[in-house]
Amino acid sequence: xxxxxxxxxxxxxxxxxxxxxxxxxxxxxxxxxxxxxxxxxxxxxxxxxxxxxxxxxxxxxxxxxxxxxxxxxxxxxxxxxxxxxxxxxxxxxxxxxxxxxxxxxxxxxxxxxxxxxxxxxxxxxxxxxxxxxxxxxxxxxxxxxxxxxxxxxxxxxxxxxxxxxxxxxxxxxxxxxxxxxxxxxxxxxxxxxxxxxxxxxxxxxxxxxxxxxxxxxxxxxxxxxxxxxxxxxxxxxxxxxxxxxxxxxxxxxxxxxxxxxxxxxxxxxxxxxxxxxxxxxxxxxxxxxxxxxxxxxxxxxxxxxxxxxxxxxxxxxxxxxxxxxxxxxxxxxxxxxxxxxxxxxxxxxxxxxxxxxxxxxxxxxxxxxxxxxxxxxxxxxxxxxxxxxxxxxxxxxxxxxxxxxxxxxxxxxxxxxxxxxxxxxxxxxxxxxxxxxxxxxxxxxxxxxxxxxxxxxxxxxxxxxxxxxxxxxxxxxxxxxxxxxxxxxxxxxxxxxxxxxxxxxxxxxxxxxxxxxxxxxxxxxxxxxxxxxxxxxxxxxxxxxxxxxxxxxxxxxxxxxxxxxxxxxxxxxxxxxxxxxxxxxxxxxxxxxxxxxxxxxxxxxxxxxxxxxxxxxxxxxxxxxxxxxxxxxxxxxxxxxxxxxxxxxxxxxxxxxxxxxxxxxxxxxxxxxxxxxxxxxxxxxxxxxxxxxxxxxxxxxxxxxxxxxxxxxxxxxxxxxxxxxxxxxxxxxxxxxxxxxxxxxxxxxxxxxxxxxxxxxxxxxxxxxxxxxxxxxxxxxxxxxxxxxxxxxxxxxxxxxxxxxxxxxxxxxxxxxxxxxxxxxxxxxxxxxxxxxxxxxxxxxxxxxxxxxxxxxxxxxx
Numbered sequence: 001x002x003x004x005x006x007x008x009x010x011x012x013x014x015x016x017x018x019x020x021x022x023x024x025x026x027x028x029x030x031x032x033x034x035x036x037x038x039x040x041x042x043x044x045x046x047x048x049x050x051x052x053x054x055x056x057x058x059x060x061x062x063x064x065x066x067x068x069x070x071x072x073x074x075x076x077x078x079x080x081x082x083x084x085x086x087x088x089x090x091x092x093x094x095x096x097x098x099x100x101x102x103x104x105x106x107x108x109x110x111x112x113x114x115x116x117x118x119x120x121x122x123x124x125x126x127x128x129x130x131x132x133x134x135x136x137x138x139x140x141x142x143x144x145x146x147x148x149x150x151x152x153x154x155x156x157x158x159x160x161x162x163x164x165x166x167x168x169x170x171x172x173x174x175x176x177x178x179x180x181x182x183x184x185x186x187x188x189x190x191x192x193x194x195x196x197x198x199x200x201x202x203x204x205x206x207x208x209x210x211x212x213x214x215x216x217x218x219x220x221x222x223x224x225x226x227x228x229x230x231x232x233x234x235x236x237x238x239x240x241x242x243x244x245x246x247x248x249x250x251x252x253x254x255x256x257x258x259x260x261x262x263x264x265x266x267x268x269x270x271x272x273x274x275x276x277x278x279x280x281x282x283x284x285x286x287x288x289x290x291x292x293x294x295x296x297x298x299x300x301x302x303x304x305x306x307x308x309x310x311x312x313x314x315x316x317x318x319x320x321x322x323x324x325x326x327x328x329x330x331x332x333x334x335x336x337x338x339x340x341x342x343x344x345x346x347x348x349x350x351x352x353x354x355x356x357x358x359x360x361x362x363x364x365x366x367x368x369x370x371x372x373x374x375x376x377x378x379x380x381x382x383x384x385x386x387x388x389x390x391x392x393x394x395x396x397x398x399x400x401x402x403x404x405x406x407x408x409x410x411x412x413x414x415x416x417x418x419x420x421x422x423x424x425x426x427x428x429x430x431x432x433x434x435x436x437x438x439x440x441x442x443x444x445x446x447x448x449x450x451x452x453x454x455x456x457x458x459x460x461x462x463x464x465x466x467x468x469x470x471x472x473x474x475x476x477x478x479x480x481x482x483x484x485x486x487x488x489x490x491x492x493x494x495x496x497x498x499x500x501x502x503x504x505x506x507x508x509x510x511x512x513x514x515x516x517x518x519x520x521x522x523x524x525x526x527x528x529x530x531x532x533x534x535x536x537x538x539x540x541x542x543x544x545x546x547x548x549x550x551x552x553x554x555x556x557x558x559x560x561x562x563x564x565x566x567x568x569x570x571x572x573x574x575x576x577x578x579x580x581x582x583x584x585x586x587x588x589x590x591x592x593x594x595x596x597x598x599x600x601x602x603x604x605x606x607x608x609x610x611x612x613x614x615x616x617x618x619x620x621x622x623x624x625x626x627x628x629x630x631x632x633x634x635x636x637x638x639x640x641x642x643x644x645x646x647x648x649x650x651x652x653x654x655x656x657x658x659x660x661x662x663x664x665x666x667x668x669x670x671x672x673x674x675x676x677x678x679x680x681x682x683x684x685x686x687x688x689x690x691x692x693x694x695x696x697x698x699x700x701x702x703x704x705x706x707x708x709x710x711x712x713x714x715x716x717x718x719x720x721x722x723x724x725x726x727x728x729x730x731x732x733x734x735x736x737x738x739x740x741x742x743x744x745x746x747x748x749x750x751x752x753x754x755x756x757x758x759x760x761x762x763x764x765x766x767x768x769x770x771x772x773x774x775x776x777x778x779x780x781x782x783x784x785x786x787x788x789x790x791x792x793x794x795x796x797x798x799x800x801x802x803x804x805x806x807x808x809x810x811x812x813x814x815x816x817x818x819x820x821x822x823x824x825x826x827x828x829x830x831x832x833x834x835x836x837x838x839x840x841x842x843x844x845x846x847x848x849x850x851x852x853x854x855x856x857x858x859x860x861x862x
Contacts (some may be wrong), residue, residue: 005851008368009314015134016047019090019141020182024131028149028192029111030103030158034062035096037131043090052085052134054132055125057110058100061132062842065095082376083130083132095515096132105129107811108771112154115217115257116576117193118154119270123263123374124313132543138311138415140182147190148174149292154192156215160266162249181247182413184309189265191254196221200228202235204245210235213275216255225251226278226288227295228400234296237330242401244303244408253295257735261295264301264323271298272772274736280659282737284703285667292334297327303408313372313416317364318418321384322377322404325392328385336664339602344555345527350784351820352378353532354614356444358823359859361472365418365440370855374816376677388531393482393500394436395429403428435504436480446479447502447619449534454518461487461515466507467531480504484528487512487519490541492548493520497696500528520544520679525551532619535561539585546589546594552603559593559607560615563635567616570631571624582635587642590679594646601654605675610636612788614824623827625790633682640683651676651691659701674707681711689717706740713748720750728765738765739776746780749787751784754795757781757788768810775817778803782818789821794835797822801839808853815856823860837861 018041025036029763041052061078064071066085085094087747105112110129111120120126122368128135149159151173157166161179168174195215202210212231214224232249238244253269257275263270277293278287304326305319332340354362355378362377364384369375392400393762407424418440426433447468456463465483469476481503495517501510512519520541537545537558540567545558566586573580592610596605610632619624640647654673657666677695680688692715695708704729712723724745731737742765746757760766760777781789782800789796800822807813825836843849843857 006368006370007313007372009312009365010367010778012312012314014046015046015053015136015139016044016050018042018044019139019580020080021142021144022133023144023146025146026148026190028118028190029148031101031429033100033102033118034097035100035110035131036860037133038099039094039096041088041090041092041094045188052083052094053130053172054083054085055135056081056083056098057125057129058105058619059129059132060099062097062099063095064097066365067093067775068095068658078132081128098131099529100130111190114259115254117254117661118149119191119193119254119259120189120265121261121263122188123373125186125188125341127188130188130746133185135185135754135778137184137186137309137313138186140309140413140415142182143177143179143188145177145179146174147177148172149160149192153194156191156193156195156197157253158189158191158268159217160187160189160268162267179248179686180309181266183266183306184415186627187263187309189263189268189305190395190573191215191252191268191270194218195254198222198224198228199590202232202246203237204238206245208245208249209253210246210249212251214253214255216277218255218397220273220277222256222277223277224255224457225647227276227291229254230292230295231299231832233292233334234299234330237333238300240304241333242326242405243327244405246302247307251299258772260769260771262777264298266267266302266306269295269298274772277736280701282702282731282734284740285670285701286703286704287660288662289335290329293327293331296330300326304404307413308656309407311417313369313375314365314367315381315417316375317387318416318421319423320381321364322388322421324381324385325388328389333400336429336602336668339606339668341553342556342603342606343525344382345557348378348382348530349615349618352382352530353445353618354552354820354824355379356383356470356472357618357793357827358820358824359862360820361443361449363441363443363474367441371852372851373814374855376814377816382532390439390482390529391425391436393484393526394502395425395431399429421762433480437467437477438477438479441478442470442472442474442476444474445471446470446481446531447534448481448524448529450483450521450523451536452519452521454515457520459513459515461512461519461521462509463501463504463512464507464509465501467503478506480503481529483523483563483578484525485510486522486525486549486551487515488522488544489517489549489660490520490544492544494550498522498525498551499792522549522554522558523550525554527553527557533557536560539565539583543592545586546607547753556603556606557733559589560611560808564611564616567611567628567631568633570634571627574627574630575624575668581630583637586635587638590639591643591646594650595645597650597672598669600668601672605668605671608672608679609676617827621827622829623824624767624829625786625832629787630854636679636682637684639679639686640681642689643679644683644685647676647680648687648691655700657700659703670701673704674711677708678711681715687717689715693719693723697728702737706744710744710747711740712729713744714750716750720748739773742766742773742777743780746777747785749785754788754791754799758795758799768806771812778818782822783820788823790832794832794839797806797836797839801843804843804853808850813818815853819856825860 021040021590023038027034058080060096069440073424102111109126145159151168157175159177161177164176166175166177196218198214199670200212205398248267255271257273259272304322309316426819449466451464483501542562544557549555566582570580608713616628692712696705699705804815840861
């Protein structure tokens with residue numbers, strides 16, 4: 001099997017031409033769309049003698065003109081995938097006309113036909129499916145776009161920029177859009193359809209009025225109010241925090257049914273409907289938060305990604321990591337900051353850390369890639385954000401904001417590199433970032449160890465930090481790691497102010513003077529670095545931090561560490577033929593957490609959640625899945641037995657909350673109620689099952705109803721199927737809720753449920769063309785179900801391989817999204833290890849698979 005072509009950073013060369021302007025005239029039709037483009041082209045210095053080469057994909061050339069004169073066929077070469085003009089002048093206008101067929105574009109890149117709407121997806125290389133163009137991010141161009149279409153079918157025609165003219169002539173609607181800002185082709189967009197529109201306005205600090213509109217399926221515009229407020233909240237935050245105003249007169253968002261994803265296209269964002277449509281009757285607290293975050297993220301790209309973009313795709317984290325950090329900071333201001341930071345860390349450990357630990361490990365700025373679609377990874381987004389967060393910790397929030405402002409001013413309208421950003425940080429703030437930059441090139445993550453010694457006579461505490469570099473590709477050696485630390489007494493009082501330590505060598509000792517007693521160290525407060533943490537604290541010390549630390553992350557992480565330690569210990573005992581029970585320290589901690597639960601409901605809910613895979617196996621060579629799950633179930637059972645009365649009473653007391661109340665306190669109380677229900681079900685009591693069924697039926701909010709359904713999904717009782725059927729019948733006319741229904745079913749861990757899950761493909765509500773439902777169903781089973789996917793017969797593995805082949809043949813899907821668990825095959829015990837490898841080998845031996853799938857399979861097999 002021939003490997004995919006490799007793109008290397010070292011081979012980067014600037015494009016030999018500038019394309020300052022393009023005018024597009026697009027006659028839209030699902031079956032056949034005619035695209036006329038007029039490109040003004042100028043040869044760059046140093047590009048002498050090079051032909052003009054434009055990218056294309058599945059294009060049918062109709063005509064070509066140079067400076068208004070038809071081109072002689074001997075002057076150019078045109079294939080569906082490329083246009084080459086030989087002996088190109090130094091400055092000229094090129095006019096091209098092509099035909100494309102959106103309804104045949106099943107991969108949904110470029111212009112595609114979906115759910116009655118013509119829409120585009122151009123990132124990363126989709127614009128080449130619309131017309132011939134240098135489809136690379138370092139070509140910055142001003143766009144003028146004229147759209148026309150049948151007025152009855154497509155009364156609303158949208159593109160980037162500001163609307164200059166619109167109307168209807170001879171039954172054809174038309175609209176002329178002008179974007180004054182140069183942009184790369186990957187953020188070009190157009191949308192055409194019949195939409196219901198929710199409108200609002202926003203006034204900037206400078207007095208400009210922005211017209212805001214969200215376009216959705218007719219009848220759904222009434223559910224766009226929360227998204228409008230979320231956008232206005234993001235606009236206000238950007239102005240308040242970074243001093244940045246929106247720069248166009250219009251801001252349009254399209255919510256597309258049956259679609260999954262979000263796009264930051266300049267002035268015209270595209271979202272799946274689940275990223276916009278919100279109503280307390282159908283939307284959970286988690287989904288409200290996600291909508292606000294995604295809308296903020298795509299808006300923040302207006303500056304970090306659109307006005308200043310990446311020179312090449314090796315710089316992808318320059319826009320995605322930076323914008324992810326900005327959306328995190330936005331949400332920390334909107335929600336309870338400590339709890340939101342914990343959610344970020346949980347997602348990082350659940351999704352990015354396993355990427356570090358498997359064959360897909362790569363640095364934030366790699367030296368090569370094969371398929372750009374496989375390059376949009378958790379490492380690029382989440383770890384990229386963590387690296388920039390470390391930089392923010394080192395310079396402080398105010399200096400970080402000022403430097404980003406300087407970066408945006410310096411490079412406005414340009415395509416730049418990670419080095420440009422880091423050079424500016426170093427130069428502007430007098431920093432030596434040579435060691436810190438290694439984070440960009442190092443795959444994997446270090447393990448940070450902390451050991452302390454107390455000198456009672458000298459009232460001195462010495463903390464020694466050391467790091468073990470990852471055994472992954474990269475420069476190796478020590479990294480620059482910021483570590484925020486505080487010290488606590490065993491009665492919970494803090495002994496010193498938090499202090500930011502900087503570890504730059506393999507090991508270094510830091511001295512704290514005037515410490516009155518032997519302290520309990522609070523290490524890596526606010527999770528200041530993306531590392532694995534090795535602590536030697538006693539169970540009692542972890543309990544002190546879990547109960548008393550004023551840093552939410554350390555308090556939560558200490559509770560998690562105590563539980564992980566207990567589960568691993570019980571699993572090891574089982575492997576040695578011994579029976580083991582949870583230590584008293586864990587049972588006592590949960591009892592005490594429940595006593596103080598209502599004072600900090602969200603944080604308590606997070607602390608009560610038992611750790612799961614892959615965190616239970618983080619840092620271990622092998623994943624003892626079955627032993628870990630049995631030990632986890634035993635701990636859950638013992639907690640239910642010890643704390644049952646309090647759990648039931650608290651669950652009852654937290655009922656009846658107003659579903660319209662989205663305050664942090666209300667969200668926390670709903671979360672705590674569901675956390676109690678989770679532990680209650682661990683005891684296996686009929687009363688707990690009945691409490692879950694009642695919550696599904698009568699819970700006042702979708703959060704409570706859906707969480708109860710998700711929890712009953714794991715319970716091996718006849719009522720489980722009845723609960724799912726009842727929920728489906730109740731919400732079968734609400735597509736976004738049925739997406740959740742498929743998700744909950746696919747996450748079920750009930751014994752033998754794999755056959756039920758696979759059979760859902762035959763359910764009348766399942767449609768392989770519904771991208772949102774496919775992601776909810778397949779993504780939940782293949783990516784996040786850590787038990788049923790690994791059903792011992794290997795059915796889950798075969799199901800995944802079959803569906804990867806199916807999606808590959810359909811021309812859609814991103815295989816790397818569905819394979820993170822399969823990537824870990826070497827760490828699993830037999831027979832799972834052999835079964836997973838066999839499916840990978842079957843995929844590898846399948847003739848005709850795409851380079852996109854081939855890269856994922858070859859990488860996994862090594």
